[in-house]
Amino acid sequence: MGGTFNPIHYGHLVTAEVVRDRFKLDKVIFIPSYRTPYKGRINLAPSRHRYKMTKLAIENNGYFSVSDIEIKRRGKSYTRDTMKGFKERFGKKTKLFFITGADAIAQIPKWKKAEELPTLCEFIAASRPGFRLKKLPPRYQRHTHLIEVPALAISSTNIRRRLKKGETIKYLLPEKVEKYIYKYRLYSSQRESEHVGK
Ligand code: ATP
Ligand code: MG
Numbered sequence: 001m002g003g004t005f006n007p008i009h010y011g012h013l014v015t016a017e018v019v020r021d022r023f024k025l026d027k028v029i030f031i032p033s034y035r036t037p038y039k040g041r042i043n044l045a046p047s048r049h050r051y052k053m054t055k056l057a058i059e060n061n062g063y064f065s066v067s068d069i070e071i072k073r074r075g076k077s078y079t080r081d082t083m084k085g086f087k088e089r090f091g092k093k094t095k096l097f098f099i100t101g102a103d104a105i106a107q108i109p110k111w112k113k114a115e116e117l118p119t120l121c122e123f124i125a126a127s128r129p130g131f132r133l134k135k136l137p138p139r140y141q142r143h144t145h146l147i148e149v150p151a152l153a154i155s156s157t158n159i160r161r162r163l164k165k166g167e168t169i170k171y172l173l174p175e176k177v178e179k180y181i182y183k184y185r186l187y188s189s190q191r192e193s194e195h196v197g198k
Contacts, residue, residue, distance in 0.1 A: 001029070002082065003032065004033050004042075004044065005032045005054050005156070006045055006050055006160070007053050008050075008054045008177060009155075009159055010154055010172060010174075012030075013061075014149060014150060016099065018147065022147060025063070028063055028064050029065050029066070031067045032070065033047075033071075033077055035076060043160055049184060057174045070082060080120065081113070084120065096120060096122070097121055097124050098121045098123050099126065102127040105123060105140075125145070125147070126147050126148075158172075169181070
């Protein structure tokens with residue numbers, strides 16, 4: 001599951017867990033991106049913080065792990081290179097799935113070096129409130145599984161906005177991540193003591 005995880009939240013975690021269960025996956029690897037070629041200017045926390053928050057968020061799920069493959073590569077990463085890396089690491093026979101939100105899946109055909117992707121992995125598109133699977137080219141459709149995830153209207157954008165305004169983010173993400181954000185004052189967070197309740 002690739003993403004900026006800026007920051008990671010329960011939408012990501014619920015999606016990963018539901019997909020793991022449904023597709024009987026051996027493991028789910030979260031891959032925070034170093035930068036994202038498609039998002040333009042956003043308030044992006046340094047990759048070491050996003051990696052650490054992801055690590056904190058998944059620590060009580062034995063199926064989950066975090067990979068720094070894209071962060072270590074630096075610069076722009078393309079999913080095709082990441083998938084190739086995993087194929088080499090886990091062996092040709094390992095079946096790979098790329099988990100993504102249904103909102104992102106429609107973009108895949110536009111990704112750089114994407115033509116090769118359907119030969120490397122299958123796609124799992126999780127639908128979230130407000131998004132519908134747009135028509136995908138048949139080549140991708142054949143390799144895509146759609147899954148409904150319990151309605152969670154959580155997004156990192158909304159969490160960052162709330163932090164900027166000094167609003168509570170409690171219950172939107174794991175408590176350890178919340179504390180981490182206040183500790184390092186990410187996303188111009190304020191009023192930390194009030195919300196964390198020291
Ligand atoms: P931002 O608001 O900054 O775009 P985000 O919440 O969408 O952040 P990303 O890091 O972009 O988080 O998401 C990583 C992946 O998780 C993407 O494929 C995205 O579509 C998916 N995703 C994000 N939030 C949810 C959610 N609430 N439910 C299901 N999937 C989600
Ligand atoms: Mg997003």
